[in-house]
Amino acid sequence: MATERIAFLTQMVEVFTSTVSFGERLNNLVHLLARYLKVDLALYFGLDKARETLILNLSSQGPVPPHLRVEFPLGQGLVGEVAKTRKFKTAHRDQPGVLAANQALEKLHPAFVTLAGFPVADDNFFYGVLLFADRMERHFTSTERQNTQLVNLMLAGTLRQALLQEEAKKRIAELSVLFEVGKALSSTVELDVLLERVVTTTAKVISARGAALQIIDGVTKEVRVSSQYGEIPMSCPSPTTILATPASPGELPFLQGQETNAAGQIHYFLAVPLTFKGQLQGTICVYDKFATNGGYLPFDPENRQLLYTMAGLIVNAIENALTFKQVETLAEKNERMVRNLTVLQIISRALLITVQEERLQEIILQGLTLEQGLGFDRAVVLLVDEANQTLTGIKGAQRSPNLKNVPLFEALLSPLASELKMEDWQIPLRSDQGPLALTVLQKRPHHVQGAAVKALSRTLPPGFSAPEFFVVPLMAKDRTTGVIMVDNGASGRPLEEEPLHVLQMFSTQAGLVVENAHLYSTIEANNRELLLIRERMLESDRLAALSSLASGMAHEIRNPLVSIGGFARRISKMVEEKSPLRGYVEVIQEEVTRLEKLLREILDFTGENLSFYGDHDLNKLLEDTLLLVQRDLDACRIKVVKDFSPLPRLHCDDRQIKQVFYNLFQNALQAMHGGGVLNIRTYALEREDGLYEAAAIADTGGGIPLEVLHNIFNPFFSTKDYGTGLGLAIAQRIVSRHYGQVEVNNELGKGVTFIVSLPVAKYCLVKEPGHGAAQASTLKAPKGGGR
Amino acid sequence: MKKILVADDEMSIRLLYSEELKEEGYEVYLAANGREALDIVAKVPLDLVILDIKMPEMDGIEALRQIKEKQPDLPVLLSTAYGEYRQDFATWASDEYLVKSSDLDDLKAAVKRYLKD
Structure with a gap:
């Protein structure tokens, strides 16, 4: 018995350590057990992954054909019971319910009598059930059971190994799949x-x-x-x-x-x-x-x-x-940016070459239209005319095709190949005048497309059309000095946002350059004018010297000439008509008259009747005069309150008007000897006959007594112990010579207000051509106001 | 007979004016400067004064001021070789400003105007 067992165990170990595959090893183990226990059939049922069903995996009779699918749910049949209880169990065909519960086994062993099930498990895992079937009634000795149990352990071990190996294989397969995927993706x-x-x-x-x-x-x-x-x-x-x-x-x-x-x-x-x-x-x-x-x-x-x-x-x-x-897109964008900046840099270098406005405009237009520049099909420069509040077409150009292969810098300085006609293209700077005017007014670029093109087209010269335009302002500091308009109408290429940014950068630069050139030319013009004025001044200095000499001489000559001429006239009256003396005297008379005429001409020329009229600010004249009396005002503790409105310039003789104010201030000073307030107000005054400027000078000197009020404008009338009494008379005379009025507003007990009103220059010119002192010789100086 | 004073430092002018005015039927007094003129104005009840401006001792402007101060209603004509005194407001107190000429018609017309009654 013992030898038999040792032989069995030896065989067992041989099978277990053999190098055959797990499947074969399991088969061999199952065969070995069938032979050892001398049973008809040995079957292995494995528990599925869900651990709910036991499925026939191995048979001592060879491979299980696919159609022979035998399985038992957990707890059903002997296999299910052993799996559930994890304990050895036998069953007899004649036992009640056995056949019914194990019906499926009849397919494999139609005449089974004894069934014996062993759990296949190791320390921690249950794998399945080993089932033996025999046509005889069988009992298993404890040795048989022990040995079987031993084989079962080996079976479990083999199964475990197989499982682990399968798992490892699967993991390796999965990893290699992922490796492949990773490789493919990267x-x-x-x-x-x-x-x-x-x-x-x-x-x-x-x-x-x-x-x-x-x-x-x-x-x-x-x-x-x-x-x-x-x-x-x-x-x-x-x-x-x-x-x-x-x-x-x-x-x-x-x-x-x-x-x-x-x-x-x-x-x-x-x-x-x-x-x-x-x-x-x-x-x-x-x-x-x-x-x-x-x-x-x-x-x-x-x-x-x-x-x-x-x-x-x-x-x-x-x-x-x-x-x-994204990186690629950015890199592309960078590359374009670098190109654009290079282009802008070259253009700016070209713009530094000249300060001539027209030349600069040509460089700007070349830069805008050249393929190697900003590459627009067509470009136009319009400038703001501040005085007329219009936008004026200055210059426009299409691409110069013959410059295609010329380096940009050179091409920029080449003359424009096709200049566009801009004559009389003017757009009023109002918000209803389309995108060009709006660009100036809003100081921001416009991408004119769609419906807006129609509004733009109305302001364009005939034959100027394109599906879309860029209009950008030319800025100098915060002022819009003009606009640049570009389009790609000729090629039909769409206008993109990026070139608009570049165009904006360009226009900032162009705006400054154009403005600088403009300032330069203004300065140049001013310089020329200053030179001219200097020359004229030198000339007039020479003339003044000459004329002062001439006028001195003229005056010296006039007196004797008057005597000579006067007496010649007297002689001619006394000489008989037939006397030869008469002719001589007449010669003297005529010669004197000729000389007197010459004298008048010389004196006219040398400025005896020089007019001092000019355009002056009334407020300024008041301020200047106040300075003259400031010390006296301070000495009398007179407070001056000024309320000046901004006024248009007044055509007047500033010296005379200052005299008016000086006299009125003197008057006030005398009235407020013990202190007071001098109120000076200026304002514009609309009258029936035109626009006037008025200065109201009010004192707090108690006013003018009624009995003398009607005399105040009379010459030499004075209520004071000092002074000539001419003050107010002179003031009135001067004002009437300027076609103005002096009014008196007397508040007895309070003070007096003199209101001087003078017509502004324009009106004065319209009313009296040949104004001012030049006319004074024919104009009878008006008498003082009192009479 | 209306009395006229002619003040001028030029003897020839004084002679010319007095001859011409006498012919017109006026009684003529003569002065060689402003001071002499004031003396005569103080003594004689004059009807009109003709003053030259540039005179030694006292010029016509000062004489005018003083005459007008004392007798504002006495007409004073300025007769001068200079046009530019017209700009001087002190001359505005005069009744007429005449630039001298060998043709005395303007002067005589002005005198007539002030002495017509």
């Missing part, structure tokens, strides 16, 4: 190619019939990119749908399901979300897992796990590709 950064690889690899790895991927903008829900591979039986669910599907706790969100199509065919799908860092969202979806028999299977959790892992890789790869694409 091999390119071209987004299109990448997406195609993503779907292809995904489908192949999961062994699906088709795969689809889509990425949407999380905010706008617009599909940004999508890609497909193989058969797509239904649409790809959106990421929002997947994320809205409730997932079990601890599980990542997914969407899995099936659909039956019109032909009755069932299609399966599995979709997981792709989660990006930014606002992008995506879905990767696989369809119909290939079954070995050619049909389709639903996807299992392992597939899902794999799809998740792949989704992570895919997100990374796509993010990389997108970043790359």
Whole structure:
């Protein structure tokens, strides 16, 4: 007996340590046991992954054919009972319920009588049940059972090894799949190619019939990119749908399901979300897992796990590709920017060459239209005319084609090949005058397109049309000095935003350059004018010297001439008409008259009647005069209150008007000897005959007694002990010579207000051509106002 | 007979004026400067005064001022070789400002105007 056991155990160890495959080793073990126990049949039922069903895996009679599918749920049949209780158990065919419960076994051993089940388990894991069937009634000795139990341990060990190995193999396979996927995904950064690889690899790895991927903008829900591979039986669910599907706790969100199509065919799908860092969202979806028999299977959790892992890789790869694409776009933009800046730099270098306005405008137009410059088809410069409040067309040009291969700097300085006609192109600077005027008024660039083109076209010269225009202001400090208008009407190329930015940079520079040139030419003109004035002044200095000499002499000559002439006249009256003396005297008379005429001419020329009229500010004249009396006012503690309005310039003899105010101030000073307030107010005055300027000078000197009021404008009338009494008379005389009035507003006990009103220059000129002192010799000076 | 005073430092002018005015039927008094003129104005009840401006000792402007102060209603004509005194407001107190000429018609017309009654 013992030798038999040792032989059995020796065989057992041999089988267990043999290098054959796990499957063969298990088969051998099962055979060994059948032989050792001398039973008809030994079967191994393995517990499935769900640990609910025991499935026939091995038979001592050879491989189990596929149609012989025998299985027992946990707890059913002897196999199920042993699995549940994990204890050895036998059953007899005649025992009640045994046949019914083990009916399935009849397929394998139609005449079984005894059934014996051993649990196959190790310390911590239950693998399945070893079942023995025999046609005889059998009892198992304890040794047999012990030995069987020993084999079962080995069986468990083998099964464990097999499981572990299978697991390892699967992991390796999975890793190699992921490696492949990773390799495929990182091999390119071209987004299109990448997406195609993503779907292809995904489908192949999961062994699906088709795969689809889509990425949407999380905010706008617009599909940004999508890609497909193989058969797509239904649409790809959106990421929002997947994320809205409730997932079990601890599980990542997914969407899995099936659909039956019109032909009755069932299609399966599995979709997981792709989660990006930014606002992008995506879905990767696989369809119909290939079954070995050619049909389709639903996807299992392992597939899902794999799809998740792949989704992570895919997100990374796509993010990389997108970043790359962005970097690439930025690099392109940078390159363009560098080119534009180089162009601008060259143009600015060219603009420094001259300060001539016209030359600068040509360089600007070349820069705008040259292919190697800013490359617009056509450009126009318009400048603001401040005086007329209009925008005036200055110069325009189309591209000079013959300069295509000339270096930019040289080309800029070449003459314009095709200048555009701008004659009389003027646009009033009002907001209803279209985009050109608006650009000036709003000081900002306009991209004129669509309906606005019509409004612009109305302000353009005939034959000037294009589907869109850029209009940018030329700025100098915060003033708009003009506009630049460009279009691509000739080639039909669209105007893009980027060139608009470049154009704006350009216009800032151009604006300054044009303004500088303008200032330069203004300064130049001023210089010329100053030179001219200097020359004239020198000339007039010479003349003045000459004339003062001439006038001195003239006066000395006049007196004797008057005597000579006067007496000659007297003589001629006394000489008889026939006397020869008469002729002589007449000669004297005529010669004197001729000399007197000559004298008048000389004196006219030398400025005896020089007029001192000019345009003056009434407020300024008052201020100047106040300075003269300031000391006296201070001495009398008279406070001066000024209320001056801004006034237009007055055509007057400033010395005389100052005399008027001086006299009125003196009057006030005398009236307020013990202190007071001198109120001076100026204002414009609208009268029937035109516009006047008035100065009201009010004192607080108690007013003028009624009995003398009517005399105040009389010459030499004075209530004071000192002074000539001419003050007010002179004031009135001067004012009337300026066609103005002096009014008196007397408030007895309070004070007096003198109001001097003078017509403004324009009116005065219109009313009396040949105004002023030049006329005084023919004008009878008006008498004092009192008479 | 109306009495006229002619004040001028130039003897030839005094002679010319007095001859011409006498011919017109006026009684003529003569002075060689402003001071002499004032003396005569003080002594004689005159009807009109003709003053030169540039005279030694006292000029016509000062004489005019003093005459007008004392007898504002006595007409005073300024007869001068200078046009520019017209700008001087002190001359405005005169009744007429005449630039000397060998043709005395203007002067005589002015005198007639002031002495017509």
